[in-house]
Amino acid sequence: MEKEQYNWQQLVQYFNNPEDPALEKAIQEWRAASPDNEQLFGQVQLLWQFAPDLKVLDQLNVPAATVQLHAALPYNEQEEKIHTLPARRYKWFRVAAIGIPALLAAWWFYHVNTKISYKELRTLAGNIDSVTLTDGSRVYLDKNSTIRYPENMAKSRTLFMDQGTAFIEVAGNAVHPFILKLPQSSITVLGTAFNIQVKEKSIGITVKSGKIKFESAQNNEKTAVLIAGEGLEFSSATGQLQQFNAINSNEDAWLTHELVFVDAPLQEVCRKIETLYNVKIQLQGKVPVKKLNANFKHNKLEEILEILQAAYPISVQQQHNDIIITGR
Structure with missing residues (x-):
């Protein structure tokens, strides 16, 4: 029982810090030790994903919480339920009964003593x-x-x-x-x-x-x-x-109002301009293959279009939100 409790505490630490390589290795070895361990891991992981407040369970006194919850449940009724389970479900219950009550007890103990707003x-x-x-x-x-x-x-x-x-x-x-x-x-x-x-x-x-x-x-x-x-x-x-x-993705341009291009093709430059300035750009004629290296920050659309005309052999026509760029 102490060994199972120790595995439960490892699970809590693992879900709180999944990037710990030593802990991840220990959990993987434990999961591979038996099908029961793997099934228990899946059940606890499912509960963890659906109960985000459990991320602080490593701060709780899990044994004390388990005692409190079990004391509130009728022991004989639990025993009777265990023996009346169908055989195909008994194996899972025997494994899950070790770890799941501890999880539920900690969850119950947590919500009784504190609440996240x-x-x-x-x-x-x-x-x-x-x-x-x-x-x-x-x-x-x-x-x-x-x-x-x-x-x-x-x-x-x-x-x-x-x-x-x-x-x-x-x-x-x-x-x-x-x-x-x-x-x-x-x-x-x-x-x-x-x-x-x-x-x-x-x-x-x-x-x-x-x-x-x-x-x-x-x-x-x-x-x-x-x-x-x-x-x-x-x-x-x-x-x-x-x-x-994502060097040329500029996905945060909506916030920074900045476009940074490193060896970016003209087609990609136009797509980012469309998104930031809420316009539609149509490329016609021979599209230049030259890559653009530029940094635009808080520039007006007209200023960027002028710079593109200076950098490429193109002509630009704009009517409201529609822009036509023609390669020469």
Whole structure:
């Protein structure tokens, strides 16, 4: 029983700090030791994903919480239920009864003694807003976006985002990682700045500094570690994950009003201009193959178009939000 309890405590530590290589190795060895261990791991992981408040369970007195919960339950009734379970379910119950009650007891003990209050930041069309969290992290929200965050980050550093676009600067904390819960996935960071866009069926991420770990709740094998200058696209519909070089992505231009191009083709430059300035650009004629290296910050659209005409053999015609660029 002590050995099982020790494994449970390892699980709590692992889910709180999945990037610890030594702990990850110990958990993998334990999972591989028997099918029962693997099944128990899956059950605890499922509960963990659906109960974000459990991220602070490593701070609880788990044995004491277990005693309190078991004392409140009729022992004989529990015993009777165990013996009347069908044979095909008994094996799972015997394994899960060791770890799941401890998890539920800790969850019950936690909610009896403390409660995490969440606030919501929501933006409407045409609005950009920001909030500084109590741990020093800062969240910037683009239009039509929503995020929920703990009122007190000392209890939990887990946020929830269901839709929209955000740029997040995370304050470093080696003890408590910053976790962003997304539809069917999550991001774990220690200290970084990244841009995220949550759509109905996809998630886009680009990292500006530091490092993040992306995990899919659908498939444990769908994980990725991204560093500055890298990005990924994740399809929540198909579960497919694709990483890419984000040097020219400029996904945070909605916030910084800055476009940075490094050896970028003209087609890519035009796509980013379209997004930032809300215009439609049509390329005609012979498209120049020359790559662009430039940095535009707080420039007017007309200024950027003039620079492009100076850099390329092209002509530009603009009528309201429609722009035609013709190669000569």
